[in-house]
Amino acid sequence: MKINQKLFLQFGICIIFFGLIGILINNLTINLIRTGLGFNFSWLFKPASFALAEHPLPYTSSDSYAWALFIGWLNSLKVIVSSLILATFLGTLIGFARTGTNSLLGLISAGYITIIRQTPLLLQLMFWYFVGFLGLKDNMFIQIKNILNISNQGIEFSGLTFSSEFLALLFGLSIFTSAYIAEVIRGGILSVSRGQWEAFRSLGISERKGLTLIILPQALPAIIPGLTSQYLNLAKNSTLAIAVGYSDIYAINDTIINQTGRAIECFIILLISFLLLNLLITNTMEIINRLILKSREYS
Amino acid sequence: ATTNQDNSSRLDLIKNRSELICGVSGKIPGFSFLKSDGSYQGLDVDICKAFAAAIIGDSEKIQYRPLTAAERFTAIKTGEIDLLSRNTTFTLSRDSSGGNGLTFAPVVFHDGQGLMVKKESGIKSLKDLANKSICVGSGTTTEQNINDAFESSSLPYTPIKYQDLNQVVAGYLQGRCSAMTSDRSQLAAARSGFKNPKEHIILDDVLSKEPLAPASDGQDQKLADAMRWVVFSLISAEEQGITKSNIDEKVQIAKNNPQLKPLRRFLGIDGGLGEKIGLSNDFVIKVISSTGNYGEIYERHLGKNSEVPIPRGQNELYKKGGVHISPPFN
Amino acid sequence: MEPIVVAKNLTKSYTKGLRALDNVSLTVDKGKVLVVMGPSGSGKSTLIRTFNGLETFDKGEINILGIKVDSTHDERKIQKIRRRVGMVFQQFNLFPHLSILENITLAPIHVQKRRQIEAEEYGMYLLSQMGIDSHAKKYPIQLSGGEQQRVAIARALALKPELLLFDEPTSALDPERINEVLDAMRTLAEQGMTMIVVTHEIGFAKDVSDQVLFMDSGKVVETSPPNIFFSNARHERSRKFLNQLDKH
Amino acid sequence: MEPIVVAKNLTKSYTKGLRALDNVSLTVDKGKVLVVMGPSGSGKSTLIRTFNGLETFDKGEINILGIKVDSTHDERKIQKIRRRVGMVFQQFNLFPHLSILENITLAPIHVQKRRQIEAEEYGMYLLSQMGIDSHAKKYPIQLSGGEQQRVAIARALALKPELLLFDEPTSALDPERINEVLDAMRTLAEQGMTMIVVTHEIGFAKDVSDQVLFMDSGKVVETSPPNIFFSNARHERSRKFLNQLDKH
């Protein structure tokens, strides 16, 4: 009886679910035919005929849309990886300041966290770009013996150049994410028992050494999962690049939709790229997590 | 433009609904922008009003949808908006059923893509911009044109792409780019808002023809016909000197003088022209008495005394050396 | 006699109005063992933790090994004290991510800057003294409570301290394990180590201590030699407490 | 006499090979109190939980209030049984998000579809019987353990059950609170409630029970009236167990 009921229920849900999907797909195909959009990917191999300001690999406007999308994906990856590093660094510093003994620092980092966490990222990005980087007007040009050039074009450092768009996105994302990472770090540090602090203090070990030798290693297992989800958020938030003129995968998708009208196809490509990015991040973090657990033979 | 498969036209839908849903940009000075009182204004907006006056009989029955460049075509294709009056360049691939599948009404503003630079930069022509950054609006024909222009003369450049004109202007003013490119009308409009407009010059190079025209779904012949003739009526009215202020007078004259055949046909007293395109016969009267003729609309938003003065230039009537001309209302 | 610890009029409140320490004064001479007793919440832990700066205090003064600390809680002085005073906690507080030997050599290497080999040699010597040298490579979690507490004692000894503080070192242990630890502490006392021990182990206090200090509500009720305290405590409060202890 | 519970040859294993219930048979007549005793892990909880379908069993048959259940575990029959059998747990298991009165009226309103006013009236009556009617508007967290357990009993009584099951109802309570609950159970027994009680409270078993069932390793070792069981248990195993209990 019970098993029958279950089967019946599942069957019902099944029918409703697939029925719904069927109707939607049916509507979609009707609409696509009606609007003459059709569903194909052959346009991917036509020349893109737009230029890109930043391309880690060679790219010209006569390359294909597919290649342009790949370049966009690389651009996304570039900004994600670098802001991930910067955000972790900043977040750790702020997390430490928040838990440390200097109450002024603690107060400031608490203020930092509330301000950053309670204003929309999009606004922050636009602020960083239009006010922060583009605000470096020509008269603010800083030049140090041709090694470091800072201007509203971006930053040039001994041959390496970073555009303002990239930098604004990097700063915006890192600062925004760092506020969240700081809370993750703080949570991790607080998860280590008070006794551990007292034990190293009573051995005469300094605060900074104790933090790095005793507290952090024990806090890591509590920190890693929170960190992973912040990294995923960062990756997803990087699509706001479009607001500051950086050519990430979403922005390039946007341009392509405009030129070709292939909204559905582009949407699918976007989904797949992000599923890939996610897999990349979770797997990397999983490996790191396993390495840490491995180094902790005691557990 | 292709033929309609099912006979229902949006035109009837709009009439039934008694409201026109008009896609605009909402962020282009002189063409469509939000006033402090919350209303939309500009040339593109007045074109919407003309359509509403003609189709519904009331130029205020409009729902404006601010659209980004990216969403405008899908919005038409999915029927979210009835028509688009949003600085859209009339091109082959947009007009064709194999491309974006739209159909365009006559051009309401002849533009050309240009470049604006700071006077002090000493840049005189496209060549001086080699290896420089240029601010562009993304996903627009502008983006493609600038690429074509630089590519054909084999000059390297860096495009900095923004989502809307507003941001392009900001990027340019802040010195992110050595030049900004857009339709020359928009360059002029933007420059008029600058603190020191004189410090910026618009280069003589014209990168492209940019005929801006309202658009609608390519499969809806009926709506397209109506739109086409509404626009022509604006031009034709200017050709005939019919204005908002003298329209009533002109109607009286036409009514009283059966010999003025063309005028009577134009104003819908004879000939039943309006009905042929699914509108009322007196649609011209409604249009002109609500928005005025093309010249008036132009003066209002882009004329010498407006906030964004742009010389009429090509946009004069053909009689005065411009390109606007209306086919006969026969 | 050389006094190792001299505390004068220590007063401290965690929350306003309630005094955890109330005008506490005491002296411990070199080589002596002081046992601190008292009901729960009487301030024993607070007292002993002020001696190596784990707690601040509001009024009074401490002189430990000649270093004077007052309520300003000078970090540098406290750091000096901590290098010369060892502490053993109720909950052991071993570092779970370090091996037993690493636990013990951590402070000598990073605080006293000794060479690793040297520190490890001395560490192994301490472990063998505690009878647990075979566990040197293991991690704390792999040891029984009694063994862990002996590691904690060895860790405190690694800095060659001149004073050892114990805060209820046996109360988290299984009854069978308690004696292992008390025996280790006995040996230390016999070797002449100065110690302050918070404990309720009457046997240990009777055998090993030179003085018993009894606290209640942050105040010192009495300080007596163990033979007097346990047979014939001067104060009513102490006798009541001892009665309760016996019942258990 | 009318039997309320008849269990025949109940057998159950959680893990293969190990039998939590091994061929258990028993009968409880109307108005009688059966006390179940046995060492930890002997299967007492498992047994009592099969009676209202919280556990399935592999072999055998139960007849409760005339409803027969076998190893197929027919949901509908079990639902019927549950409406007529009340259960009180060791950990009270009150619903923390509902007030005391809501805890008690939940089942009458939603299972028996009584009107709210009616259910609340009867709930208040039960609470006053348990001596805790003043707490009706409070939440479980605000009550002491003994009070919470009495609420749990009232909750079980709210459905006017014909059989009450108790699984160590006093073992999570402070010693002072135990009697409050035992007294309430005594009153129930006097009022003629049929009850099966897993408990180690010898006093209660002696006074109140009609039979004591002793289990070990899933088997029924013996079933005797309390006067015999406690003075002169038939089996060696039972005597050994009673000895241990006394030591505590």
Place this chain on the structure above:
Amino acid sequence: MLKTYINSTIFFFKQIRKTIFLNLFNTIITLLIILLISVASIHAFKWLIFKANWKVVISNLPLYAFGSFPPDEQWRPATWIISLLLLSIFTLCGPEWRWLRKNLLIVWLGTIPLGLYLLYGGLGLSPIMSRHWGGLTLTILLTVFSSLLSLPLGIVLALCRQSSLPLTQKVSSIYIDVMRAIPLIAVLFFGQLLIPLFLPLGMEIDRVWRAIFAFTLFVSAYIAEDIRGGLQSIPNTQIEAANSLGLNQYQIIQFILIPQALRIALPALTNQSIGLFQNTSLMAILGLVELLGIGRSILANPEFIGQYIEVYVWLACVYWIVCTIMAVLARHLEKRMTINQANF
């Protein structure tokens, strides 16, 4: 008198010295920070007072608040926002009227039909189309409606993910995982541009509702995970107790599991709605004129070109204030719940 005052001042400075100037490192850091902060605040102050031109904010206040809602009807959204604000204040520090306290949730829920009525009109008020909705009103509307719609959806998803039916469990797991893996802007894009393609011919959903729909799809996946956490932390014995009272499967879910899971998940849920409030700004990229969108539109008015610093600073303040109010409310609720389960 004076002496105790002096004493306490001295003590205060001693305390400061203790925490801020502990050692050389801390002292240097402290001094650096003070220097930085004072330089930054002097600049900010100078800009705020002398350089900034607040006309762009002041003359457009009604736009920021209500979008292009007809001026003589603006009292309607104003009434709604003010009633929300008053209700927040009451929830935070209002008197202890037991009846009202107990029904606070219902009062909060009641603001939704009220808002709809006031905004849409009808029944005596002149009807107003959603295209006129904008500014802060639209932002709040998006937040409130999406949060409330995604709650039941999230609960259903969480229950399905916990269910013993393998198919339901798989489907909802896939939904939740995919939704959580893709960027919000992609979902919103889907809502604005692709949903119409999935609808039958002639059926149209207003774009505001499409945005709400997209937000709901997205947020419900996150809410589902929060609620699942809540469900998992309910001990199994609660279900046993309910079972032994004869409650059936659905009654257990309704009366025992969901109320407890919601209560446990409440802090996480409020965080979600704060995040949602901020994320409504993404609709500016997709063309809605909510708070950020209206800011960008105003910047296109030739009168105000180039004054984006003022606009962004102003918007940041507005967002920050509303978020802070929400956060304070959330913390208050959390505290009440731990102290006393009797309320909410």
